[in-house]
Amino acid sequence: MKNANSTFLYMKIANNIERQIIDGVLKLGDKLPSIRVLHKEYGVSVSTVQEAYYYLESKSLISSRPKSGYFVIHDKNCIFRSPKTTNPPQEKVSKDACDFFSNFYQNSRPQGVANFAWALPAPELLPVAKLKKSLHETIRVAADGGTNYDTIEGSVDLRRQIAQRTLLWGGNLSEKDLVITSGCINALSLAFMATTEPGDTIVVESPVYFGVLQLANQLGLNIIELPTCPIDGMDIDALRTTLEYKKVNAILVVANFNNPIGSIMPDKNKKELVKLSKQHQVPLIEDDIYGDLYFGKNRPSTCKYYDDSGLVIWCSSFSKTLAPGYRIGWVAPGRYLDKILKLKRYHSIATNSIFQNAIHNFLVNGRYDHHLRKLRTTFCSNSHKILRGIKKYFPEDTLVSNPKGGFLIWIELNVKVDTQKLHERANKYDIDFCPGRMFTLQNQYNNCLRLSFGMVWDEKVERALQKLGELANEMINEAEEIQVLSH
Template sequence: MKNTSKTFLYNNIASAIEEQINSGVLKLGDKLPSVRILKKEYGVSVSTILEAYYRLEAKSLIESRPRSGYYVIFSKDKLLKSPEKTAPNSKASHKSKAEIIIDFYQTINEKDIVNFSLGVPAPELLPVAKLSKTMHETIIHLKAGGTYYDTIQGSENLRRQIAQRTLLWGGNLKEEDIVITAGCTNALSLSLMVVTNPGDTIVVESPVFFGILQLANTLGLRVIELPTESSSGMDLNVLKKVLRKQDVKAIVLISNFNNPLGSIMPDSHKKEIVKIIKEYQIPLIEDDICGEIYYGKNRPSTCKSFDDSGLVMWVGSFSKTLAGGYRVGWVAPGRFLKEILRLKLCLSSSTTTITQETIANFLMKGRYDYHLRKLRQTLHANSLKYITTIGEYFPKDTRVTKPQGSFLLWVELNPKINVKEVFNKAKEKGVVFSPGTIFTLQNQYQNCMRLSYGLPWSIEVEKALKQLGKLLKNSSL
């Protein structure tokens, strides 16, 4: 209990100072109160004050200067502007970018590169040892060592744990409302296959995760991309206009920390889109895969939390937070539960027993929440370091998102810069990122890129960003 109390104290002190830095009360170059003064002011130990300062240093908000004290080194005024609202056309598209994406994927596992294209946090940020220990404990106690087939709906233990976690965003799901899948992509594909047929049209954000585009292409679906704000998500006014004119069969939406833009829909927008789909009786497939990686005080809500018609199909996974290779995801399909179960029975019958039960036990033992707290702190600190470094080394007219969660940055450069050309040059220098063109079916985002800050911060990472900035500056000449 003592350690918990101490953690609470230094987090409170760090948060109070961070708030003053963000609000401009503490400005760039200001000296912070000495450790001795804060110790007396808060009535805590020196180690508690130092821990608070260490946390602020990790976020690149302050720095220690020998024999002088701690100083503010961060200013919102020095941050780059956010990207403009996207402006795709509202025509339905049906084409494949498989060749571009395959070429991109060929670089992912190459050695001796700094890989900013990672779609998951680096292994160093994941609890690999504790997961392995949990798996060993799980196998020992599983019937037949977990070699048996599980039920079609999936592990009851895991479904119960996922259902309990919906309380964090105002949900009230039960274990019988959830179906376990082989990762998030499997959950998305099952959902799309249940509510659409080849030739149908779906609506997505723009830019949009390329995996959704490839799924749509594989299923023979036409895609309408809608304008999206980097802060608040899909433009709902344009959505209404599209639904009045076109026969749309489903909406696919990443409501919290969109990939790649990082947008998060405010509650008012989530309520509004649920109202819209109810009026038009159109299912909404809500991908909430990064909802647990938030930087604020509370876990953001979901569209599912406002759904009273069963039209929201809530999809998630442990791939971005715990173990991508375990391939454990889920869908809470609402009124489409029976159809999902029938389709899963035909396609895969059941999901891997051992990985399901391992994650269920990891959650039951409280290890998941402990890991998430550390992961959020690390990624939040990373986001500030990456953004500050981009501001220092990239062209001055660069725009970059300011994420409130997840581990992705969307970077918008001068229209004269062709990011695909820079991608090839950067690869030769040992730096890889995700070109903006793979996140759309339209002719756009040639001057954009997605950067993952899921890599631990290091001198190599800073050098790679500096190298990338140099290439971008040369490309704009």
């Protein structure tokens, strides 16, 4: 346990460096003194200096580069106003709105010059060679060559590995608490089917991942979209009021690095959310698929951490961090374990055993944490690159979220820019992104868009971002010219 003196010392070092960064003495890209240099200069332990640097990393002021040291990543000239807390209308909307999602998928081109649309890490950022090796070894040692069904629960070895990793956020799950699924969307689907029936009502953040809207539509569920802050996530007061006056059958939340808005719910809000769930006996479905992609020192906590009643259903997968195509996810169903096992038996029987065991082997060999560190470093660096690009190329009144993890960013443009029309223009230049209208069933977010920065950043990406900004500026100029002519 740290004593007060060591805490004071590391904060003193951190505050001194932070002040130099904010004042512009230390500029973007500058290398910081090594840990050993500061250890000698301040006459403190190496761990105290490390704590100071960890703290600065958590504030997205500096970043470490393997074998190179720590560098300033904060740009004082690249500060945006964040979008305001959303205020979704509550009128009913035709379920036909989901047709827009299908049309987008048909027209989207993942092989474009710059794909800002797909919420997936680029293959070049994944340990493909090591996964192939793990896959070959799995098939070689499998007695049946992987041809038989696995158990309904899924590989006990993989479940044990996932359970052990919950220690990172203070969890105490065991393999018996987990069920392997075919990706996170399958976990969410099982969770919805276990807790709701057609005609029931669920509460979600707004904007919300369009896959959830499609899923809820297919299951015949009504959706209430709640106000959501780009920084803190779902408005807890709005949820409290909704639970008091409306019949709600399930709550869905992405508490860590929300897709698409990038918010991270503070621990006190997570705790209050779980408390409300328990008070009203409404199951809370937690999509934690981006939780491991934090930019700071520690992995953020989960709503599941505060669950003492089994009402929180924790869902995640390896799709955003390791192997999207393997479709390996999981769910910790809490009190709904028997229901979810029965539903899985009806709908899929078992999950691919070869891919489960290949991922298990990868985790056992200790490669995963090393890979995650590299991936987080890349995404953190990309987040600063895309912010600088938006500042440089996009209209001056652009509002932007500032995610502290994941690889998605939410942008609110001038109301003169219809991002569905912007999408059509961008496609002509082989640029793809997600218009904001995709993330709601209401008529809103028409001037918003979501960009992914989960790629290898290069000149082509930079040029595409520049072109996208130019197109947005063109649309504003055109609208203003029409306005002048109409007078």
